[in-house]
Amino acid sequence: MARTKVDEPELTGLEAPVLGPTGRPRTEFPEPKPLKAHGPARIISLCNQKGGVGKTTTTISLGAALAEYGRRVLAIDFDPQGALSAGLGVATHDTLTIYDLLLGTVKDAHQVIRPTSTPGLDVIPANIDLSAAEVHLVNEVAREQILSRVLRNVAQEYDVILVDCQPSLGLLTVNALTASHGVLIPLECEYFALRGVALLIETIDKVRDRLNPAIMLDGIVATMYDSRTLHAREVLQRVVDQFGDNVLESVISRTVKFPDASVAAAPITQFAPEHPAAKAYQQLARELIHRGAIA
Numbered sequence: 001m002a003r004t005k006v007d008e009p010e011l012t013g014l015e016a017p018v019l020g021p022t023g024r025p026r027t028e029f030p031e032p033k034p035l036k037a038h039g040p041a042r043i044i045s046l047c048n049q050k051g052g053v054g055k056t057t058t059t060i061s062l063g064a065a066l067a068e069y070g071r072r073v074l075a076i077d078f079d080p081q082g083a084l085s086a087g088l089g090v091a092t093h094d095t096l097t098i099y100d101l102l103l104g105t106v107k108d109a110h111q112v113i114r115p116t117s118t119p120g121l122d123v124i125p126a127n128i129d130l131s132a133a134e135v136h137l138v139n140e141v142a143r144e145q146i147l148s149r150v151l152r153n154v155a156q157e158y159d160v161i162l163v164d165c166q167p168s169l170g171l172l173t174v175n176a177l178t179a180s181h182g183v184l185i186p187l188e189c190e191y192f193a194l195r196g197v198a199l200l201i202e203t204i205d206k207v208r209d210r211l212n213p214a215i216m217l218d219g220i221v222a223t224m225y226d227s228r229t230l231h232a233r234e235v236l237q238r239v240v241d242q243f244g245d246n247v248l249e250s251v252i253s254r255t256v257k258f259p260d261a262s263v264a265a266a267p268i269t270q271f272a273p274e275h276p277a278a279k280a281y282q283q284l285a286r287e288l289i290h291r292g293a294i295a
């Protein structure tokens with residue numbers, strides 16, 4: 001059948017802007033300019049006491065994307081499960097870890113930092129030893145400030161330090177928040193995901209009040225979004241209604257490429273650089289630079 005004129009979109013010059021998944025006009029964040037000098041780092045904790053929401057995946061993928069934009073990135077595995085170290089292909093047995101630094105048996109963080117296969121992205125690994133840290137540190141003087149002290153002598157060399165927290169609001173997470181300038185909350189687009197966020201924000205407020213007046217919420221990043229389901233769209237809409245501009249425009253879709261990349265122990269930007277999932281984390285990196293959360 002011949003196309004009739006009615007099929008053609010009318011071009012009035014006043015077309016509605018293309019909306020992103022958050023319901024705001026979709027923005028192309030500009031390619032960041034290369035940095036002329038490096039450091040001191042802005043320290044950002046990736047935090048959510050709910051398990052399996054994409055904290056580790058975001059730390060790896062965002063870290064790699066930032067490194068590809070020429071930023072010097074240090075990722076800290078702050079979870080005894082060691083998923084960040086494994087995801088970056090760094091062995092965790094018979095090696096120095098963040099635990100040695102927290103306990104003070106190793107004084108210089110440089111001895112513990114390991115390179116990854118992504119140039120510009122380094123990691124401080126963790127293993128199951130870290131699960132004993134909360135018990136060992138509980139009687140320390142200024143026990144909430146130990147990570148902050150550990151990072152002091154390396155912060156000058158990096159542009160950003162990303163701390164991958166464990167799914168709890170215990171002493172380790174409080175240490176991460178006390179050391180941080182900002183918090184990034186990965187939030188799974190699933191109904192029950194919303195329930196813990198108020199408690200997390202309350203914890204951040206308490207840390208700001210008592211330990212770290214400078215800490216700010218850098219943003220909430222929606223993860224595991226499936227645009228085909230009404231459920232995910234409704235959850236994202238509720239998150240935007242509740243948290244407004246704190247919700248970042250970059251949204252990470254659900255895709256099996258992430259578990260595949262974990263098996264390959266490579267960041268998504270290396271494992272599948274052309275996949276929309278890699279592009280989404282590059283967009284997140286550009287958005288955070290654009291917002292000033294990262295230099």
Ligand SMILES: Nc1ncnc2c1ncn2[C@@H]1O[C@H](COP(=O)(O)OP(=O)(O)OP(=O)(O)O)[C@@H](O)[C@H]1O
Nearest residue numbers: 051052053054055056057167224253254255258259
């Ligand atoms: N956007 C996504 N789409 C599909 N799968 C994902 C996505 N992001 C992460 N995953 C997968 O979901 C699982 C949990 O992700 P991840 O380990 O990043 O969460 P986490 O919040 O760090 O979990 P934990 O609380 O246990 O530390 C992993 O198997 C990961 O590969």
Ligand SMILES: [Mg+2]
Nearest residue numbers: 055056079083
């Ligand atoms: Mg994790």
